[in-house]
Amino acid sequence: MKNLLSGGLAVALLAGAAFGQLATDIGSIDGSEATYNRALEGFSGLSGVGTNVFFDVRPFYVNTTGTYDILSTQTDDGFLFVYAGSFNPANPTANGIGSDDDGSGGIGTSDVVGLNLTANTQYYAVTTTFDNGVTMDYRNDYYGPQGASVIFGNIPAPASVALLGLGGLVAGRRRR
Numbered sequence: 001m002k003n004l005l006s007g008g009l010a011v012a013l014l015a016g017a018a019f020g021q022l023a024t025d026i027g028s029i030d031g032s033e034a035t036y037n038r039a040l041e042g043f044s045g046l047s048g049v050g051t052n053v054f055f056d057v058r059p060f061y062v063n064t065t066g067t068y069d070i071l072s073t074q075t076d077d078g079f080l081f082v083y084a085g086s087f088n089p090a091n092p093t094a095n096g097i098g099s100d101d102d103g104s105g106g107i108g109t110s111d112v113v114g115l116n117l118t119a120n121t122q123y124y125a126v127t128t129t130f131d132n133g134v135t136m137d138y139r140n141d142y143y144g145p146q147g148a149s150v151i152f153g154n155i156p157a158p159a160s161v162a163l164l165g166l167g168g169l170v171a172g173r174r175r176r
Helices: 158-174
Strands: 002-005 020-027 053-062 064-073 077-084 095-100 110-119 123-129 136-145 150-152
Touching: 002 053, 020 110, 020 150, 064 077, 077 110, 077 150, 077 158, 123 136, 150 158
Parallel strands: none
Antiparallel strands: 002 020, 020 136, 053 123, 053 150, 064 110, 064 136, 077 095, 077 123, 095 110
């Protein structure tokens, strides 16, 4: 798995529009990834075609509750899934909140639109292929409310955040 975040930033902001592009995730499914039996669109069961597909998982969260879209373009026939809370490749029908095979651009696009995301909740974007044994490059563009942020990675544990805050207080006191 190779991933490149737009501009090398893990957080991207857009100003000036009520709804606009917030972040981009560019990656490559190159055959080095794990495989799984992907879900069907809508998470109603497991695919009979994509029984051993490569996949990339991108954990993310948002800082603003609202409606978001993820639009994906791929160099082959791809599939995009979004999960809330957790993603388990051994149980790919659990926790799914959005999926798309062929988006408005046809084969090679996937549009997961109208996602109602809650601030500081862990989500996972899973980009995969339609068929087994296929590799491809992809670009996932995240859209949402003005002033919102899409943060790639896991939500920091509350204890970690508290320790970081305490470390800042201690460092601040030593400088006096």
